[in-house]
Amino acid sequence: MTLHVHVDLSAFERNVAALVNKAQPAGVWVALKSHAYGHGMTELADNALRAGATGLAVLDIPAALALRAHGITSTLFAWLHGRETDFSEAVAQGIDVGVSTLGQLDAIASAGNAQKVPARVHLKIDTGLHRNGFSETDWASACASAAEHEKSGSIVVVGVWSHLADASDAADLDALKRFDAALETVSSAGLNPTIRHIAASSAGFANSDARYDVVRFGILAYGISPFADSNGQQLGLSPVMSLTSRAELHDETSVRVAAGWHDGVPQNPQGAWVLVGGERCRVESVHPRFTLVERPADFADGATVAVIGQGGPTAEDWASWTNTIGDEIVTGIPVTARRVFSS
Numbered sequence: 001m002t003l004h005v006h007v008d009l010s011a012f013e014r015n016v017a018a019l020v021n022k023a024q025p026a027g028v029w030v031a032l033k034s035h036a037y038g039h040g041m042t043e044l045a046d047n048a049l050r051a052g053a054t055g056l057a058v059l060d061i062p063a064a065l066a067l068r069a070h071g072i073t074s075t076l077f078a079w080l081h082g083r084e085t086d087f088s089e090a091v092a093q094g095i096d097v098g099v100s101t102l103g104q105l106d107a108i109a110s111a112g113n114a115q116k117v118p119a120r121v122h123l124k125i126d127t128g129l130h131r132n133g134f135s136e137t138d139w140a141s142a143c144a145s146a147a148e149h150e151k152s153g154s155i156v157v158v159g160v161w162s163h164l165a166d167a168s169d170a171a172d173l174d175a176l177k178r179f180d181a182a183l184e185t186v187s188s189a190g191l192n193p194t195i196r197h198i199a200a201s202s203a204g205f206a207n208s209d210a211r212y213d214v215v216r217f218g219i220l221a222y223g224i225s226p227f228a229d230s231n232g233q234q235l236g237l238s239p240v241m242s243l244t245s246r247a248e249l250h251d252e253t254s255v256r257v258a259a260g261w262h263d264g265v266p267q268n269p270q271g272a273w274v275l276v277g278g279e280r281c282r283v284e285s286v287h288p289r290f291t292l293v294e295r296p297a298d299f300a301d302g303a304t305v306a307v308i309g310q311g312g313p314t315a316e317d318w319a320s321w322t323n324t325i326g327d328e329i330v331t332g333i334p335v336t337a338r339r340v341f342s343s
C-alpha cells in the first residue's frame, strides 16, 4: 500500500487528557460524530475514556447503540432523531437522549413506560443557533410536560443543554444568558438536572463561564484548532490523523503523488505544498487518484510524501488553502481508506 492513513492513538489520548485538565472541574465528553471526524468511532472510544472523558457524544441513537454493543459502559449522548426514531432500545441500553420537541418527549416517555425504566432525557433549549431545540416561547410548557412525565416515572431529566454558534463572542455571551434564563425555568418547573452543557471546543477551551457541568469537545480532541488564528500545536495539542503516500516521476518538472481527491486530498487548493522526501514542494493540481507536485531538486522514485501531518502541512494549513475548516479536511478522508492505528 502506497497510501497510508495513520491515526495516532497516543496523540489522541494526550489531547483528551489536556482538555480534561483544562475543563475541570467541568467534565468532558468527546464528540465522536461523523465516524469520530473521520478517525474511527469505535476505535477511539476506549482511548477517550481512558484519557479521562466521562462520556461520549454521537449524533444519533444507532451510533450510541453501536458503542454500547462495542462494550462502552460510560454515558453516551445522542441528540439527532428522525420522525421514525424508536427510543425503546435507547432506553433499554441507558443512552442519554437529547430531546428537542414535544413529540420526541412523548415518544421517549412512552418508551420509558414500556421498558419500565425511566428514559434519561436532556432537554434542549435553542439559544440562538436555530439548529434544533425548544424555542424560548415553548420552553416553559416543555419543562412542565417533562416534569409531569418525570413524576409518572417514565423519564428522568438528567440534563439541559444547548449548542453555541461560535460566530462571535457577543453572540455566545447572549446565548449563555439565554441558557441561564432557561435553567431558571427548569428549576421553577421542579426539575433538577445535574448535567448542564452548552460548550463545544471553541467556548469550552476559551471561556470558563461556558463550561457548566460538561464540555462536549470535538475537533480539539483530534488536535485541530477551531480558531482562525492558531493551529492545534500552538494550543498544546497534537494532530492525530495523517496521510502519507509515495511519489514517482511524472515529467521533467513534476512528480506524481499516489493520492488524489478520492483519497482525501482537498480539491483546488491555493498555495498548497507537501513534503516530498523531506523537501517542501508546491502542489500543482489535484486529480481523482493522484496529485501533481513540483519536482524536488533531489528526487528518488518512490520518495515518501507527507500530504497531511507527519511534518507536512497540517489539516489547518489545508483548510486555509481551500477556504474551509479543519473538520472538513479530516472528515474528507474517506472512511473506506484503511486506517492504521498506533499507540
Ligand SMILES: *Cc1c(COP(=O)(O)O)cnc(C)c1O
Binding pocket: 031, 033, 057, 163, 199, 200, 201, 202, 216, 217, 218, 219, 220, 226
Ligand atoms: C459537533 C458537535 C460538538 C463538537 O463540536 P466541536 O466544535 O467539534 O468541538 C458538540 N456538540 C454538538 C451538539 C455538536 O454537534
